[in-house]
Structure formats: C-alpha cells, structure tokens
Amino acid sequence: MSDASLEKWESSRDVAAEIEQSVKEILAESGAAVAISPVVEVRVKSGLSQSQFAALLGVSVRTLQEWEQGRRQPSGAAKTLIDIAQKRPEVLAELAA
Template sequence: MSAAHTAGESIIAGLQDALAYAQGDMERGQAHTVCVPDAIDVKAIRERQGLTQADFAKRHGFALNSIRNWEQGRRRPEGPARLLLLIIDREPEAVRRALTG
C-alpha cells in the first residue's frame, strides 16, 4: 500500500468522523475550542520585542495605521490579527521562523 493511499484513507476516515460528530455521534470525534483573549495589549507586546511601531508592523505584516489605531484605543484587533498577536507575544521565535522561511 502506498503512502499516498494510506494518507488518503486517513483523510477520508477523519472526514467521516467529523461528519458523524457534527450529526451528534460524540463517540467519533471531539471538538476543540480556541480561546483568544478579548483584550490584547499591542503596545506591551511590541515593547517587549523592543520594536518601534513601524518595525513591528513591517516584521509581522501589519499595516502601520493598524498598529497605531490599536495602541491608541481607536480600534481593536479582530479575528486572525488577535490570534497572530497572541502568538507573537507567546512564541515570537516561532513567528520569526515561519515568516523568514
């Protein structure tokens, strides 16, 4: 049996388990909840890295205006930005490795 065949079977089995779980069969899967805090202190994260607003934005792919607005309380990071900021804060080296290839 080839590795591709085995991988394909594994993917199909996983999808079947997910479908069964979604239909109420709690024996065939489990749900995972990602908990990202509502409040993210962007300025504190940036300062822990010793970066200016411009450098932080450039390093992590954010718009400079977003950093400014978040830090000044005019806006709040939402969705994926909040998650990325949390990872930047907790695992900055992992983010650096991912972004530098």
C-alpha cells in the first residue's frame, strides 16, 4: 500500500466509532454490563469537556478523573453542584458560555 493510499484510508476512518463498536461487540459476547459513573453521565449531559467541567466545579482535572473512575467521591459543594447539574444539565452549559 502506498503512502498516499494509506493516508486516504486513514482519513476515511472514524476511529471513535470503530472503538465504540468493538467495545459493544466484546460486551455483547461476554454479557458484562458496564457501569458508568454518575459524574460522567452529568458531565456528558452538560456537553462539557473534563477541563471545562472541572473548572466550573472549582477542582482539578485530576480530581474530576478520580471521581469519574470511582476512586474518590465528591463531597460538599461539589456534590451539590453535581446534583443540580444532574437535574438541570443546561445550567452548567450556560455558566460555561
């Protein structure tokens, strides 16, 4: 395969969709369910990146990642803001704008 044809093939791929499809196939075969952190759900619903979401909550990206991976739990004001965002995800999007 030439460099040009390889480049054309790579640019036509949707790698994210391919990975998502692969994960779905693996899970379908194993019958395993994947639990998604409520913090991830809230962030995704708000349409914000990790860095944007962390900034609005006043925490580091690393702290947010710890919450999303279930290694730590938010407490205090951050927990309250996440609860509000869960009920009204558009609020955080408005604040980020």
